[in-house]
Amino acid sequence: MPTQPYRVALNGYGRIGRCVLRAYHERGGDFPFRIVALNDLADMASVEYLTRFDSTHGRFPGEVRVEGDALLLDGERVQVLRERTPEAVDWRSLDIDLVLECSGAYNSRAEGERFIRSGAPRVLFSQPMASEADVDATLVLGVNHGGLTGRERLVSNASCTTNCGVPLLKVLNETVGIEYASITTIHSAMNDQPVIDAYHHDDLRRTRSAFQSVIPVSTGLARGIERLLPELSGRIQAKAVRVPTVNVSCLDITLQTARDTDAQTINRVLREAAEVGPLAGLIAYTELPHASCDFNHDPHSAIVDGSLTRVSGPRLVNLLAWFDNEWGFANRMLEVADLYLGVAHRA
Template identity: 55%
Template sequence: MLRVAINGYGRIGRSVLRAIYENGFRDRLHVVAINELSDIETISYLTRYDTTHGRFPKPVSVRGQNLVIGEDEIFCTNAKAPEDIDWAELNVDLVLECSGAFSAREQVQRFVDAGVPRVLLSQPADAEVDATIVYGFNESKVTAEQTIVSAASCTTNCVIPVLDTLQSLAGVVHGTTQTIHSAMNDQPVIDAYHTNDLRLTRSAISSIIPVNTGLGRGIARLMPELAGKIGCNAIRVPTLNVSVIDMVIQTEHPVTVEQVNTALQVAASSKYANLLGYTQEAHASVDFNHDPRSVIVDGTQTQVVDGHMVKLLCWFDNEWGYANRMLDVACYWQKLLVDGAQH
């Protein structure tokens, strides 16, 4: 079992902790520490109550500086920098970096230099990290010797299984994606001075707001054969959670709607079982809140124009789905370490 610390206890950090207890990860991952600038009472309160995902499924209380979940005691620190924590005393095997504040390897290396054996990032990182992983697609690239790994992004985890399926079915020539993403905590409720990105100074609850996205870089890193061939845009919309990607792909070989949907259904029950979903029901975004899968393709929206242009609608819970994928990567890493120790 890995002794885990969560650095940054925001939307993803809290989803990660909750998923550990709710989705069966607790027998392999034991959270022993949380580093969050907020005080212990606020940490406890936001663990117990969540507007998006509901009440925490287990009893939560506070004992000194410990967050108590059932019989587990999790020590909470309020350090601003990785080197301000005595990781050796905490005997931490893995830090789940969920603050979003570290992406360059030299930044993340501060955790390693401070005594952390391994760091798993909850955001895309630069190319210098040991590996960028989309679970189900390339987790085999993780090794026991690596120290810094990224679990990519929620959008990359959404599109890669779909692109991989289309690539196998008919070949991908080029395409575009439009991410329609729920509001995030880097946006103000009302217009505010807090960032140099002028669009992100505008009220999250009043507008549809274009934002920058690194999805194109993420696709290129995971599928180098598509580098420069997928254009990506993103907008934020006034919803709490669940996002969707409108994907248009030009295929090398002609296909039909039936062939595309069948290929996705097969992938959902084989290579990407429990990661890629497929539906023919009439859904709205709220139906996928708290859905642990990486992507759910809405087959009712699949279109094929002139045999080669495929249009798909791909739903994903940008919080819960991603948190579960991050934990899948952590458990894969844990198994490598256990297997290596046994040999």
């Protein structure tokens, strides 16, 4: 343990950045670090307002005040910066141990190193990077976090969909075996979509109104899974659709298994993984007749809906897992930050 708490900064204070800070407070700040600064392009009045009120997760569960250039959350000071580039922030003077990069604006090693050159010793990205070579490690908690050496400078926390899918595929590959998988992400709308049609993105479908259509979008999920589970390389396909809800998503996973199986076996191995072992607390299991909004503010990476598991013939499996794409992932950011700083301290 450090003699003083580590000092963590958020770069980007949008959906994920705000959820990270809020989850930190909802968990009583029970981490060996303090979140001491945040950087976003927004003005202070908006930063305060959107900290205090959140249409999806409700009011901030504590006192929110502004004092000069700082946000005071239950008296705990978070300096607010408004800089467009990593170079414009003096991370060294702020004595930052780790930047949680939550803007989504930096996704290559060259861009990540801009933070390092500007005095931030480590960066944890809230997205998968363009290629594996762009970071020193891509982590999915419960799956490969044990590989951290502490010497990494740039680490990715993968994506919300990878954090949902990879643990489940790992369990199933180790039990019934996976020959091939085809996955559809059914994802809530995000801020990279317009409310009504607008020029917006190089993915043409993302120019369409988020709340009028089910919108197929590009996804790197198959690549993300293969990065974490190379034993499945070349055997995964994925597609994604955005749906007109504000939060909570699911993965619809179809698998051809290596061994004969049935729905009871699939559900049993996933339920057991949720109860004991490295995935306990990260994945959950239910058979209740849920709808997506039931999982708003749920911290798990994946909630397997056993009532929807189907097996055709002996080897064609279909299952569904829910996840709060904001809150689950934000909680993983905090836990991976905790782990990363601890391992780096011991290295």
